Amino acid sequence: MAGTFLIDEQTLKDIQLRDYSGRTIYDFFDQAITEGGQDYFRDVFYTSLLNIEGIKDRQKKIRRLEPVANVDFPFYSVIVKDLEKYIHASHSGASHGISFLDFLGVRSPIYYYRKRSILEASEFLISSMKFYQEVNKHQVYEDMTEMIDLTNDCLNQIYKGKKHVTDKLKVNIFNIESLDRLIRYELAPKLKKLIRFFFEVDAYLAVAKISKSLGFCYPEVYPKNKTGEIKMDGVYHIFHKAPVKNDISLKQEKKIWFLTGANMAGKSSIIKSIASALYLTHIGFPVPADAIQTDLIDGVFTSINLQDNLELGYSHFYVEAIRLKEIVDQLPVDSNALIILDELFKGTNHSDASNAILDVMKSLAEVDGPYAIVSSHITELSKQLQDVPSIDFMRMKIEGDENGLPVFTYKIAPGIAEEKLGMWLLKQSGVFTSIDRLKGDK
Structure with a gap:
């Protein structure tokens, strides 16, 4: 099969393949x-x-x-x-x-x-x-x-x-x-x-x-839809100096991931690792992993680092919605591309975001083709998604030390993340100490 791997400018920037203001994977190899x-x-x-x-x-x-x-x-x-x-x-x-x-x-x-x-x-x-x-x-x-x-x-x-x-x-x-x-x-x-x-x-x-x-690996690539799986052993992000390796398996029968995890648990890192590994595979480059076996996929699309469009008066939520439409419009009917939606619909309130994510994931599950990874903090959605056969639940694993404090493993595992670390991280940042200083003797 001949053709062009589908990817757009937003994705190239999201996964640091091309960026005129920061470090890129292109620069790493060039x-x-x-x-x-x-x-x-x-x-x-x-x-x-x-x-x-x-x-x-x-x-x-x-x-x-x-x-x-x-x-x-x-x-x-x-x-x-x-x-x-x-x-x-x-x-x-x-x-x-x-x-x-x-x-x-x-x-x-x-x-x-x-x-x-x-x-x-x-x-x-x-x-x-x-x-x-x-x-x-x-x-x-x-x-x-x-x-x-x-x-x-x-x-x-x-x-x-x-x-x-x-x-x-x-x-x-x-x-x-x-x-x-x-x-x-x-x-x-x-x-x-x-x-x-x-x-x-x-x-x-x-x-x-x-x-x-x-010690990068050279992926084994098969014809489109031959195995129906994207398999990565020991994959990690190219910029990590002391990387934590992860094993990944995305299968057509479980083609959609609902990925949960607390702040700083490593969700964005793992999805960027997967997306960049697939791109490097499709340009014939070695990949930071122990081994990769994958069918040819049509492309990779991400929605990660979006900004409000003030000139057009678009809210962040509407920009997210427009971005999702842009991605879907680029896919052929029989596509097996990978779609990655990081913290989807974070630009609206909790209730709207929950309903929107639920409807989008159920709609994607009805499409015979694309893989999708949707990361979110809204873990309670998992109950409403349990009955959708093609959805798998993955989480970023967090362990506790002897004092009960969280230890980020940066490892992916089956299941749903239950940790709520927002307040703990806020206190760790020292923000309340800084506010107390403003109070003075009061």
């Missing part, structure tokens, strides 16, 4: 050293896939670089950028003779620019070929072999069969014109292809280094 590599990375990161072959191909191109993640990668952004410009500044193909000034030893700036560029082209070819050969030591890859052969062919023409050592390539007035013509005219198509491939390697190597150092 460690390519060249501008071309960064451009390639951006295109890949924001081009999610709905075909297994494409996902597996990206996974392969990242995984094969993990064994060489610590191998020296001796390339510099400025030099590669200058080389790219030099190659793309096409030579006319016409030959030019040696001028009288050349014999007098008068060298123009263009002479030194060409000489430097020829030597940089040589060094780029030698270094990249060595790196590709290092990759193929672990396993031979057809495209790597093709690039090695293509690079070797270019070097043989530059060195005319002699040993490929940049320090021994003597560029002078007698050969600079022929070398310049060779590189920018005769070899230009091959060199442009090699540079494009290098940018791909640069981008994927950045991801491979992170994956290897942090």
Whole structure:
């Protein structure tokens, strides 16, 4: 199945895939050293896939670089950028003779620019070929072999069969014109292809280094609706330095979660972990988890960080309602996308919110398709939802210490959260002490 993974700008911001004002998952992975590599990375990161072959191909191109993640990668952004410009500044193909000034030893700036560029082209070819050969030591890859052969062919023409050592390539007035013509005219198509491939390697190597150092997994992906399950073992959020791992299983027969938990128990963190893991899966990237098995899903949509629209006079509740409509309108009839609604309808009173959540969840349960996770503090709704077969009840587990104080485990578990910690957290914040200070002697 081919197509485009469905996701919108609000979701990209909600789960920190794209945000122009804060830290993002994009920034976490974007460690390519060249501008071309960064451009390639951006295109890949924001081009999610709905075909297994494409996902597996990206996974392969990242995984094969993990064994060489610590191998020296001796390339510099400025030099590669200058080389790219030099190659793309096409030579006319016409030959030019040696001028009288050349014999007098008068060298123009263009002479030194060409000489430097020829030597940089040589060094780029030698270094990249060595790196590709290092990759193929672990396993031979057809495209790597093709690039090695293509690079070797270019070097043989530059060195005319002699040993490929940049320090021994003597560029002078007698050969600079022929070398310049060779590189920018005769070899230009091959060199442009090699540079494009290098940018791909640069981008994927950045991801491979992170994956290897942090032990990320590569998800197993199946055709849409084959297993009817999204299964994650030991998933966690990419930004957590000391993460608590969770096991997740969303099944079509229990496709809707009613997720409850006290403030600070970790509801928002777990839903962001699930959503970002699914997105990374569908761009062929490694994921912060021990293992993931999932069918292809149509997309991910979230409603997490919404703001009142003062210009249009929309209340927070109405903004939430409009957002829910936007999400549903983007789904095809047979969709198996994941919808995440965090603290749904918090912009209205308790009674209205309860009725609205109840009606929305029952309506979603009647739709044959999308998965949904609805988080809420209104735990009493569970009694009215018990008879809906496709709804499962999950909670963020809180334990007590020897003094009876709450201990946040940040682990998800079946059931309904009964803890009411609002007042405890309010007292912990010190707000009442601050108010008492204002009272003075009174």
